[in-house]
Amino acid sequence: xxxxxxxHLTDALLMSYSAGTLPEAFSVxxxxxxxxxxxxxxxxxxxxxxxxxxLDGDEAVAVSDDALEATMALxxxxxxxxxxxxxxxxxxxxxxxxxxxxxGDLDAVxxxxxxxxxxxxxxxxxxxxxxxxxxxxxxxxxxxxxxxxTELTLVLQxxxxxxxxxxxxxxxxxxxxxxxxxxxxxxxMDCICLAATDAPLRFKGLVPRIAQRFIGI
Numbered sequence: 060x061x062x063x064x065x066x067h068l069t070d071a072l073l074m075s076y077s078a079g080t081l082p083e084a085f086s087v088x089x090x091x092x093x094x095x096x097x098x099x100x101x102x103x104x105x106x107x108x109x110x111x112x113x114l115d116g117d118e119a120v121a122v123s124d125d126a127l128e129a130t131m132a133l134x135x136x137x138x139x140x141x142x143x144x145x146x147x148x149x150x151x152x153x154x155x156x157x158x159x160x161x162x163g164d165l166d167a168v169x170x171x172x173x174x175x176x177x178x179x180x181x182x183x184x185x186x187x188x189x190x191x192x193x194x195x196x197x198x199x200x201x202x203x204x205x206x207x208x209t210e211l212t213l214v215l216q217x218x219x220x221x222x223x224x225x226x227x228x229x230x231x232x233x234x235x236x237x238x239x240x241x242x243x244x245x246x247x248m249d250c251i252c253l254a255a256t257d258a259p260l261r262f263k264g265l266v267p268r269i270a271q272r273f274i275g276i
Contacts, residue, residue: 069233072233179194194251195219197247213254219245
């Protein structure tokens with residue numbers, strides 16, 4: 060299925076993902092987005108092609124005589140791959156990369172209410188960065204806030220609008236210290252987002268700042 064995606068990933072994010080240097084929390088968002096976005100997937104493939112060409116130009120490095128045997132032993136010892144059932148799932152809210160982390164689609168999420176009808180579910184990833192699912196009721200506004208670092212927000216269902224425009228399914232917003240905004244979920248169905256951060260948000264109001272200590276965003 061093709062989506063009318065208007066907001067894409069930056070080249071820097073795609074290059075970091077291609078090089079394997081992007082933190083896991085952000086990689087989950089990038090992998091989920093490129094599974095929906097033909098444009099970003101094509102750009103990623105071009106970066107990977109450049110990386111492959113650079114590797115081809117490097118000098119050969121000597122390896123031990125038993126390197127191949129050791130590698131094959133590791134492959135033999137790995138668990139057998141099992142192809143997941145219903146891999147296409149055309150009606151799923153979550154694309155394949157995200158379903159792997161959640162263990163299913165929307166109905167498998169263990170939501171935690173964080174106030175005002177908003178719910179979240181923090182995904183288990185390594186590193187100091189965080190990635191979470193957010194469910195925001197239609198018409199609800201997220202309190203006015205800025206950023207101490209980088210935040211990637213990918214829309215999976217519904218839509219929201221802020222100072223940077225309207226974001227619907229497949230759109231990703233890349234926010235940094237320069238962006239101060241008040242996202243508002245579009246009326247109708249709940250807005251489901253996947254958001255990764257590498258630093259706490261900077262809320263303007265007193266109540267959100269107090270609540271921040273307990274919800275960890």
